[in-house]
Amino acid sequence: MPIRWLVKPGSYYDSVSLMQLSTKAAATPGVRAATAMMATPMNLETMAADGLLVDELKGAGPNDLLLVVDAAEADVAETVLAQLNESLNAAPDHSGESQTVVPRSTAEAKEALPGANIALISVPGTYAAYEAAEALRLGMHVHLFSDNVTVEQEIALKQYAAKRGLLVMGPDCGTAIINGTPLAFANVVRRGPIGVVGASGTGIQAITVLIDRLGGGLSHAIGTGGRDLKDEVGGIMFLAGLEALEADASTEVIVLVSKPPGKKTMQKVAERLEQCRKPVVLCLLRGGKINVMNPGVHPVSNLEEAARQAVTLVTGNALSALTGDEATNQAAAAAAVRFAPEQKFLRGLYSGGTLCDETMLVLKDMDLHTYSNVPIEDGYALDNARVSREHTVVDLGDDEFTRGKPHPMIDPSQRAHRLVQEMADPSVAVIMLDVVLGYGSNADPAGAMAKAIETGRAARKGGDVLIIASVCGTETDPQKLSAQEAILRNAGALVYPSNTAAARAAGDVLLALEGRGSRV
């Protein structure tokens, strides 16, 4: 098929804008493939794999922008290429600006906004540590959303920051909420006296929205990035966050959420917790355990329990586990007995890694074992993350799926595609979904899933698939929790108030299916 291309040397555009333009161009009728990409070595490989790397482009460098269109006819390719080029020249999105000056560096920006106290950095990993250090140099705290930052760079940044008393949230920190301001992927949550420190973005999101759902409120949510508690980094920012919340007048209860720390860091955290003057809810995912004598420290085993325990510590009132409402529970029970004989398996399609983990843990506790691209048990790794096997729960936000492609919380198309694929599989009985709302997320994630469910259902031969979902969001989120839940229900999904509840419900259905469960 004829390929047309254009090289724009010395141009720079952010990868999200380029992906949006690529997607639009590729969707044009008659186009086989199209891309707008900076010619980094990794991108050139991706282009080669897509059959778009013509010989003339092989010498392009990381500061060159490549536009390539492969179409059925030459004139289509040329037209689409011209349109692609024109969209680039359209006015850039500066809607976030509060001033007319357009700064080109952090230093310039700081002069224009002298009160700036956080640099929110999501530039490509190669440059992220440099930019973070520049921000620290200028006396700002850093929210480092970027990943692909080396552990050496992380350690250097955090040690420098610690010396200056500054916070580095990240790398790979998806979520923070400071003094009511949501940063990156974060929900709009009621204010209150519960503070959170988390090494997981979706973990923070899940806990903060549950606190809101349970009537509680959040003082601050401090993210640390997923690697902070490994022994090489030593929990620098996790401990700094804990110390800050302990001193913060507006915080009464502290929730800590993370995967288990490295051995040495575990020791440091335990020692620090013994000294803690405020009640702490400790949620170590993947079944981690820590030895702390301090009766003010409350270990919990899942995200929902963390939120419930925190709210209870504030109000003094015990809260029972969240479950589906009457109608939902009845529908689940009814569906459990209606599966066709060949329907046996669960497929969990997750956009949030921590929610994916939690589901696998809840199921494992019910003696239901799941394959995954991020398995929690030995021997349960999928050979091919794109092909499910028996009970499978996948994290579609993992690197495997997001190299050169947008995260599923932003762009639901990969997950929608996978959903339709699973619904075409006659051995599938239950599909689980998480739907994450808030800033940063897609404008209508439930809508996208509902559409995919309809498409899947229309094409399905064999017994109905039971869709079990939970929405991680609040009424005050832009997408509105109740509206999103309604969309899913209208598409025939059973919607639960937390992922924990949804996972338990799914487990019950599977046990009934296997004839093992006591509940039918």
Added chain:
Amino acid sequence: MSEILTLLGSEVQVINLGIPSFAADLAAVGAPALHVDWRPPAGGSVELLAHLTALQLADAKIAAANEEAMNRLAAFQPALIGIDQAMRAIPGVDSHTILHAGPPVTWERMCGPQRGAVIGALMFEGLAATPEEAEALAASGRIKFAPAHHFGAVGPMAGVISPSMPVFIVENKAFGNRAYSTMNEGLGKVLRFGAYTAEVLDRLAWFRDGLAPLLAKALAVSGPVDLKSLTAKALQMGDECHNRNLAATSLFVRELTPALIEAAGDDTALLQRVATFFAGNDHFFLNLSMAACKASLDAAHGVPYSTLVTAMSRNGTDFGIRVSGLGDQWFTAPAGMVEGLYFPGYTEADANPDMGDSAITETFGIGGFAMAAAPAIVKFVGGNASDSISYTKEMGLITLGTNKAYTLPTMNFAPGPQGIDVRAVVSRNLQPLINTGIAHKAPGVGQIGAGLVRAPMACFEAALAAAATEFSKQ
């Protein structure tokens, strides 16, 4: 810790680098947010990024050093205190020393105009009787060629200084160090463009025997001339004191006139010739401007860990820079071609590459950096008056601070940007801008145009690499 606690109690104000929607979301919730039009630092080069990162790690030392260096610049007090022959005024200059503009260069590699100036200088010194003898002598190894910079001196274009040429003596009163420069010959057939005819040598002789002695006497009468206040006034009168020196020249002559008259006494013929010479030379102040900048910058050179650029200079073949914390090293690259307007009859094909020590003015923050003061310059590159302000603002992106003594009326009397930071040049991928004349590449033809040129990035990249190695040693 208290910083984090302060953050928790404050309104969050964000600077956003990367995904634009993050800034839009913050605006939607009413949080002050500024999105940066970001591009990879240092043009995306991973190697340069590694150097920049190494320097970030040494930031505390570098910041303190740069503050010291900038304080020294701010303390500048350049004064013209005298005029005398180079071999008497400049320590180390002997009978066979020939100084030249730019970083070190051999006779073999010198460009046409500079060779012409060397030939003229050797004949002026009486070391050679003909141009052929002069060339043979120059190639013989018996002449000690050296950058004027190495002797505390600066010269425009070919910048050749020979032992018996009179030089201005400028002292930086704040630190006691001195800088020297020759007197400006005017335009047309002049030594600095490589001419060595009898007319040129005669003028040099008159400088030595007539003009310089009179000026020396006049200075003894008037006392030191404050070059800082002259420059400050000139910058508010349409000069940038590199390519536009008319106001400064006029102010200088006005200031010295009473002393000149007294010093001349009965020698009205000499006084008349001097007055006529000044009246016809719009650029007489240039060499004083350069010496003042040199004296001011030399005081800030040699501060360990400082990334301040203390010299930018060209010999018509190479462009070189020096950095305060990197000692005597020159970081060089081929001199570029000037982009501008040509006088009738000349084109780029006739042009010599960029030449002269006059970029010391931009190094100090005037010249091209103060283009907002002299909008006429941008016409040479097809710009308009607001472009001249844009250029000055652009240079503010690569400088460590401003010069409070030199304020620019067209920018609401804002102080001009000053103090080129080698890190910023590389990370911002933004080269210092220089206003300059264009010389014909053949010796002796003269100036054929004027315009703008950018200092080569390669010089700054090399300096950055050296700084990354030097400054990250424990």
